[in-house]
Amino acid sequence: MPCCVGRAVARRIASLFCLSTLFVTVFASPGQAADQAIEAALQSIAAADQETIGDSATTAAVETLSVLPSTQIKVVLDGFGPATVRGRNWLRAVAADVADNGPFPTEPLNAYFADRQADADARYLAYQLLVANDPSRQAVLLGDAETDPSLPVRYLKIQALIDQADAVRKDQPDAAIETLTRVVANARSPKQLQTAAKTLKALGKPVDLAETLGMMRSFQLIGPFDNTGSKHFDTAYLPENQYLESGDPVRLGADGKPLTEEGKLGPIAWQLIISEDQLGMVDINEPLENAKDSVAYLFAKFDVLSPLPEGDCQMRIGCINASKVWVNGKLVSANEVYHSGTRIDQYIDSCRLQATGNTVLIKVLQNAQTQPWAQDWQFQFRLTRPDGSALKTDIK
CATH class of the missing domain: 2.60.120 (Jelly Rolls)
Known part of the structure; x- marks a missing residue:
């Protein structure tokens, strides 16, 4: 019985969400109605939690956003700011759908990724979408990412530097030391730091990781x-x-x-x-x-x-x-x-x-x-x- 009541309440909330969207559509201008419906959907997803009661309402909000044209991908990414962990997971799926709704939004995603003040998770998603669409873009996007505020992005760049140093450590030890010194200065992953420290020690340049951290x-x-x-x-x-x-x-x-x-x-x-x-x-x-x-x-x-x-x-x-x-x-x-x-x-x-x-x-x-x-x-x-x-x- 409680489960059935929960589903009934959830359906009621979803219905109210749809009715509110319809109300906006009827009584506002077309442009205002669209903007307000999108805003309502973003707010619904941002508040998503683990309660069953919100599932239907969130699903309705996802359906509203998933049909946006690819040119509006930034609207979805901007929704990350106030979103819960679960809401962010929903927005990742929505953004992937929106990116497919027309020409791939390379320029909006590039601009979003370049903005280091934007939400770190949303920027990482922009990076993932760009690389999935064109893998050759990875090196360019990660060009100076060793200092990126998005830790997943920074992690990828640091790993590339570790791999680069490993490739030249035998023939160009000084170059490897220089690269790994950059790693130690900028890495945030303990495992990456330990890897860099181990190699530096083998190259005759030991570092104090506890001091570095x-x-x-x-x-x-x-x-x-x-x-x-x-x-x-x-x-x-x-x-x-x-x-x-x-x-x-x-x-x-x-x-x-x-x-x-x-x-x-x-x-x-x-x-x-x-x-x-x-x-x-x-x-x-x-x-x-x-x-x-x-x-x-x-x-x-x-x-x-x-x-x-x-x-x-x-x-x-x-x-x-x-x-x-x-x-x-x-x-x-x-x-x-x-x-x-x-x-x-x-x-x-x-x-x-x-x-x-x-x-x-x-x-x-x-x-x-x-x-x-x-x-x-x-x-x-x-x-x-x-x-x-x-x-x-x-x-x-």
């Missing part, structure tokens, strides 16, 4: 605090409260030295932890003796040595455990997920930085699972510009 590897650490039953994600222990109140989680005694705190198993002290990992992985297990059902806090004061962008920066954390991150006193990331995998830049959130006097507090929680795959208690953390380029920091 801007990984923060030095922190003050305290723990373990209690996380029995994984129930303390939102429990604010003393270092957290101290940080939110004063900007510094470390309480100092009369002698200026850090005070001990009461932890899960008794008094605990702050300790310095420095990662030597090539990709900046900070391992909490060793200093906290593989504690289970536990909470750890890590803190750093730092200046930013790189030029800051106007507006927001980004904090990027990869963590296989549950985690929270505060930057300059503001909670910017919260992910209550345990042992579901990890990668560099797994979670990306905006934050505000200044040239000097910044702070970061990271809360990392471990659960009680005893399986071998659930033993990691670690993270990778870095700060970047919105395009993913690293901000170099000086830990104080």
Whole structure:
């Protein structure tokens, strides 16, 4: 019964969408009616989610847009901006249909791809459509894409550079080194960076990838605090409260030295932890003796040595455990997920930085699972510009 009711409601919404389009058609001028119907369809697709209730309405919107002439391909691409993930998937299919509705829209797609301020996903789609229509265009389109803000486009160019360097590394090692140096400067994929670093090392030019990525590897650490039953994600222990109140989680005694705190198993002290990992992985297990059902806090004061962008920066954390991150006193990331995998830049959130006097507090929680795959208690953390380029920091 609920399923039938859901389908009935969905059909009703689709009918209302069609009626609204008809209303626009009847009471507006032909040009206005067409524009308003297209806008209504774009809004419907942009709001698409996983609920069954919206399927029929979205399908009706797709049918409205899919018959647009190829000259209006930009209208569809512009719809990416406010669209949900599912809405973007619909728009990809619509754009492919529209590109076939008349002469292939080479010029509009070229112009859209050339606009680096346009939506990154839409630009990548424009690239895909152009190359599918004329594969010989690929090299031209990727000409300077090693700095492209669309990461899929940049990835393709970086891979081409890696392949180029590999082809000449034996006969022209200096040329290979020059090309791979460009890769290290501009790549955002850890695998591509590792490939480039491995080859550079073989050519006698080793690089520090953690430094290149801007990984923060030095922190003050305290723990373990209690996380029995994984129930303390939102429990604010003393270092957290101290940080939110004063900007510094470390309480100092009369002698200026850090005070001990009461932890899960008794008094605990702050300790310095420095990662030597090539990709900046900070391992909490060793200093906290593989504690289970536990909470750890890590803190750093730092200046930013790189030029800051106007507006927001980004904090990027990869963590296989549950985690929270505060930057300059503001909670910017919260992910209550345990042992579901990890990668560099797994979670990306905006934050505000200044040239000097910044702070970061990271809360990392471990659960009680005893399986071998659930033993990691670690993270990778870095700060970047919105395009993913690293901000170099000086830990104080």
